[in-house]
Amino acid sequence: MNYKKIDIFSPLIFVVLVLIYMIFSEIAFKFQLKELTGININTIYIIFLGILFYLIGFLICRYVLKNREFTLKKDLIDGIFSEKIVLSCVFIGIFLQILNLLYLGGIPLFSGYLKAHAATRIWLFSYLIFLPSINIL
Numbered sequence: 658m659n660y661k662k663i664d665i666f667s668p669l670i671f672v673v674l675v676l677i678y679m680i681f682s683e684i685a686f687k688f689q690l691k692e693l694t695g696i697n698i699n700t701i702y703i704i705f706l707g708i709l710f711y712l713i714g715f716l717i718c719r720y721v722l723k724n725r726e727f728t729l730k731k732d733l734i735d736g737i738f739s740e741k742i743v744l745s746c747v748f749i750g751i752f753l754q755i756l757n758l759l760y761l762g763g764i765p766l767f768s769g770y771l772k773a774h775a776a777t778r779i780w781l782f783s784y785l786i787f788l789p790s791i792n793i794l
Contacts, residue, residue, distance in 0.1 A: 750787025
């Protein structure tokens with residue numbers, strides 16, 4: 658087997674890593690390491706169901722990308738994702754995070770109470786704006 662041709666960022670590697678993690682966690686539960694008591698079988702079913710849907714989505718995307726031809730309208734994309742618009746979205750996300758910190762009354766990293774109350778609607782909205790725009794930028 659040629660290990661140089663293996664793509665370590667393939668979505669299938671994620672599935673293999675989850676399965677390895679599940680095997681190791683099952684071993685830890687069997688030997689009750691650090692007084693672990695085990696998990697409900699429904700949790701395992703949900704994890705495997707999630708892996709199944711993940712694989713189905715991966716296979717559908719691979720099929721569509723292989724058998725279809727896509728064209729991009731470069732002018733439209735350049736207009737939507739211009740630097741000014743994306744940079745303004747980044748600044749709006751940062752401003753909303755600052756507003757959230759002011760609303761909370763402190764930095765959630767330093768207080769357990771603030772950590773419990775940090776996930777507000779402002780926080781969610783700011784990350785929905787900030788993360789995609791910083792990746793596009």
